[in-house]
Amino acid sequence: MHGLRPILLTVTLLLPAFCRAAEMCPWLNAATAGGALGGAVSMTVARRDSNKDDANCDFVRKQGAVMYELRIEVQTMGEAVKEFPSYRAQCGSDATPLKAIGNEAVACSLDDKSGYRSALVVSRVRDRAFVIRVITTDSAMAAASLSEKARSMAEQVAGNLF
Amino acid sequence: MKTVKHRKLVAMVVVAGCSCILLEPSRAQSDISGERKKYAEEIRENYNFHFGKDKISTPGNAAIEGNDFVQPGAFPTAEYCGACHQEAYSQWRQALHSNAFRTPFYRASVNILLRTKGIEFARHCDSCHNPIGVLSGALTQDSKVDRTKFDADGLTCTTCHSVQRLQETAGNGGFVLAVPAVMVDENGKRIPGEVPNDEILKHRDRHSKAVMQSFYRTPEFCAACHKANLPNPLNDYKFLRAFTAYDEWQNSKFSKRNPLTFYSGDFTTCQGCHMKRAPLILPDYGAKNGTLVSHRWLAGNTAVPFYYGFDEQLKKTIEFLQAGNYLNVDLFAIKKASDGKMIAPLGSVPFTLAANDVVEAMVVIQNKNIGHSLIPEVRDLYEAWAEFTVKDASGAEVYHSGFLKADGKLDERAHSFTNRLVNTDNGFVDNHKVWTIHSVAYDNTVQAGRSSLIRYEFRIPANAKGPLTVTARVNYRHLRQTYLNNVLGENHPAYPVIEIASRSRTLNLGENAVADPDPRDNPEWMRWNNLGIAYLDQFQYADAVQAFNEVVKLRPEYADAYTNIALTNIAWEKYGSARDSLERALALSPDDARALYYLALLERRAGNSDAEIADLEAVVKRYPQSRDARRDLGTSYYREHKYPQAIEQFEALLAIDSDDIAAHYNLAILYYRVGMKEKAAVQQALFATKKIDPTAPTNSLDFLRGHPEISEESVPWHVHTDLAEGSATHRDQPSVKGMTGGSYQ
Numbered sequence: 001m002h003g004l005r006p007i008l009l010t011v012t013l014l015l016p017a018f019c020r021a022a023e024m025c026p027w028l029n030a031a032t033a034g035g036a037l038g039g040a041v042s043m044t045v046a047r048r049d050s051n052k053d054d055a056n057c058d059f060v061r062k063q064g065a066v067m068y069e070l071r072i073e074v075q076t077m078g079e080a081v082k083e084f085p086s087y088r089a090q091c092g093s094d095a096t097p098l099k100a101i102g103n104e105a106v107a108c109s110l111d112d113k114s115g116y117r118s119a120l121v122v123s124r125v126r127d128r129a130f131v132i133r134v135i136t137t138d139s140a141m142a143a144a145s146l147s148e149k150a151r152s153m154a155e156q157v158a159g160n161l162f
Numbered sequence: 163m164k165t166v167k168h169r170k171l172v173a174m175v176v177v178a179g180c181s182c183i184l185l186e187p188s189r190a191q192s193d194i195s196g197e198r199k200k201y202a203e204e205i206r207e208n209y210n211f212h213f214g215k216d217k218i219s220t221p222g223n224a225a226i227e228g229n230d231f232v233q234p235g236a237f238p239t240a241e242y243c244g245a246c247h248q249e250a251y252s253q254w255r256q257a258l259h260s261n262a263f264r265t266p267f268y269r270a271s272v273n274i275l276l277r278t279k280g281i282e283f284a285r286h287c288d289s290c291h292n293p294i295g296v297l298s299g300a301l302t303q304d305s306k307v308d309r310t311k312f313d314a315d316g317l318t319c320t321t322c323h324s325v326q327r328l329q330e331t332a333g334n335g336g337f338v339l340a341v342p343a344v345m346v347d348e349n350g351k352r353i354p355g356e357v358p359n360d361e362i363l364k365h366r367d368r369h370s371k372a373v374m375q376s377f378y379r380t381p382e383f384c385a386a387c388h389k390a391n392l393p394n395p396l397n398d399y400k401f402l403r404a405f406t407a408y409d410e411w412q413n414s415k416f417s418k419r420n421p422l423t424f425y426s427g428d429f430t431t432c433q434g435c436h437m438k439r440a441p442l443i444l445p446d447y448g449a450k451n452g453t454l455v456s457h458r459w460l461a462g463n464t465a466v467p468f469y470y471g472f473d474e475q476l477k478k479t480i481e482f483l484q485a486g487n488y489l490n491v492d493l494f495a496i497k498k499a500s501d502g503k504m505i506a507p508l509g510s511v512p513f514t515l516a517a518n519d520v521v522e523a524m525v526v527i528q529n530k531n532i533g534h535s536l537i538p539e540v541r542d543l544y545e546a547w548a549e550f551t552v553k554d555a556s557g558a559e560v561y562h563s564g565f566l567k568a569d570g571k572l573d574e575r576a577h578s579f580t581n582r583l584v585n586t587d588n589g590f591v592d593n594h595k596v597w598t599i600h601s602v603a604y605d606n607t608v609q610a611g612r613s614s615l616i617r618y619e620f621r622i623p624a625n626a627k628g629p630l631t632v633t634a635r636v637n638y639r640h641l642r643q644t645y646l647n648n649v650l651g652e653n654h655p656a657y658p659v660i661e662i663a664s665r666s667r668t669l670n671l672g673e674n675a676v677a678d679p680d681p682r683d684n685p686e687w688m689r690w691n692n693l694g695i696a697y698l699d700q701f702q703y704a705d706a707v708q709a710f711n712e713v714v715k716l717r718p719e720y721a722d723a724y725t726n727i728a729l730t731n732i733a734w735e736k737y738g739s740a741r742d743s744l745e746r747a748l749a750l751s752p753d754d755a756r757a758l759y760y761l762a763l764l765e766r767r768a769g770n771s772d773a774e775i776a777d778l779e780a781v782v783k784r785y786p787q788s789r790d791a792r793r794d795l796g797t798s799y800y801r802e803h804k805y806p807q808a809i810e811q812f813e814a815l816l817a818i819d820s821d822d823i824a825a826h827y828n829l830a831i832l833y834y835r836v837g838m839k840e841k842a843a844v845q846q847a848l849f850a851t852k853k854i855d856p857t858a859p860t861n862s863l864d865f866l867r868g869h870p871e872i873s874e875e876s877v878p879w880h881v882h883t884d885l886a887e888g889s890a891t892h893r894d895q896p897s898v899k900g901m902t903g904g905s906y907q
Binding site for chain 2: 024029030035100103156159
């Protein structure tokens, strides 16, 4: 029984995190994320303490050593005009403007040295900023395909934010 | 051993608590029917059947053969169709149909519905805006359906081109789809799913059989979605009509089904205006003689192409709005407050004006060639209004009504062709929350073929430099600024304001001679006729009769002029005068169905039942789809205890308009009397839910009391002015006796 205590303690401590994971993502269902990432996904949802209406969702699909991930961050801004540029800055100066994905959408691609490739869309709907990030270690995936996935998911998220 | 068991238990708890490994999205399969069965079973396990077992689309009406869910992948994509139909695809991609769901102007409203009442209620809207979403079972809590397959395409090719039949013309998605097929086999059996293009090109006739139906060319096809109601399951209140562009068309001159229109015209369907043939730009196997029926469905929506940057669609939409002879703007008359005499029609009579004159201008807006109302459908969001300006020779503004304020909102006092929907809290129904509607405070739309009279009063300043330029125009914006702000936030770019029609006149300070008409002007008799129609709709019967009498003077051979006088007198309860006029109309045109219809009403009042029925039978024979004639003939038979004949008429009426409450009411009684008690009960229930709530106007009155800035718009007769009350020496009043408020010069 002594041996069980650490396990139960661990379960107890982890349960809140897992319960969060069982929560629905308000911006996108897992099937849609799975469609974009190419298969079944695991999902975690985290609410912000500052605003329970905001939520970050993370969808992950693993296929052997290859990983595909969709991260959605949504945050309500106090003053969109002042705060949104800091979100947009995540795309750097060479971001491409995107039409019709909320207001002021920009897209960009980021590759890091450890083999992770990302496509980002940053936008807002009224006073809510959102950042869509599609990340993969799949070197075979074309950059255009990765960008299109990010755009498509951003359109889904924007639609639910309106 | 215990430890192993406990570990298993813990693992199970974690997995159960997590529930985050989800089903793989369904794929389109060649064996679609087997796949569909499996798919539907999976969907049914968790589907929210809030509205009843097997009701997959309630409170909407979208239906599919087999009445079960269908996998989204069963619908071939638009890109697939676009391989052979490049022109149609490129047009569709920019059109409203393809963007019916994803547009923020739709999502903002429907998102409120699903957040406040639940996603299952959104099936009402999405039956038309996203039918694949509804029929695939995506509109339920914790949906496992991959939405990328259909959200972005709204009404894709294979939704419309899979419709097999239509339900009654109740709208809200009143169609029945089959599982999509782009080919039939040699026996005419549909082959579901995508087929290689080569195969289609080898058997184009079999492709046509799969994707085309003759009824696609009818207005009833459009009615499946361009007619909407708010059923009890949606609003938990009662059935309310929402919009009904189809019925408006059916009542217009373009349908040739209504004998009671003021003017006649050539038969034109919805498709005749909104799907005109145009030369090809891109290759398309559907083309005939190098042309293709437009899949842009040009109409009034400038907001969606503006938002998406579809410049070609926006340009063509603006051209469409400004192209046809849809509206006529007539600066018809002025009255000087000093004597109250009507100077009319402007251009045809000389007059004088001077500084300090207080002038009332009478502007007649005719809905001349639109096959539905100005403005149709979602008129709580669309914005059409009259703008009226008076400027002097130096450009100084003397008067301006209908301007946009600095914040982009329309001045509240503008004459707007809108309605004001009132909710359960006696407030304005904002954000298109149609499920909260309880009443309509007013509705200033102009029905097809009718006219609206708008009055403006201004004082010519003492220092005004003549001549004055007076301009009236009808502007249109998609959408109302407050809604644009709600959807996009207040710092959005200005959305287009389109001038649909306008007319200017120059008024000299001093003598004004007779002037040549503008080529766009209506002939003089029609100008008077439109004034009469406008007066009639404002319940100013004496003025209407006077105006129609001017038509008689100009066109004594025009039978409708007499009928117009008669129908005005009937509304005014001057039945003797009405009969005289109808007899003159029928003397000129003995079989005139319009005159016969109104004569029948007089015969009924006089107790001449045989003549009443004979007249109405003659009208129905010539206009079998006249709802008015059917309704009245049914009533006539009923009064004569001819129940089977009466039932036949009311059943025919319901086939024309499934929401006609007179038909429901009378059929409830008639069925009961002939012993058909079950059918009677059905009609009784339909009448009970569709009849007007007698308490609803109270909501409207409370709303208007709280909004004095717009309450005057609810009064049919009103004047727009910036002058202080009482500053005009002779403000005209509506006639209450036999003569007009002014006099005709």
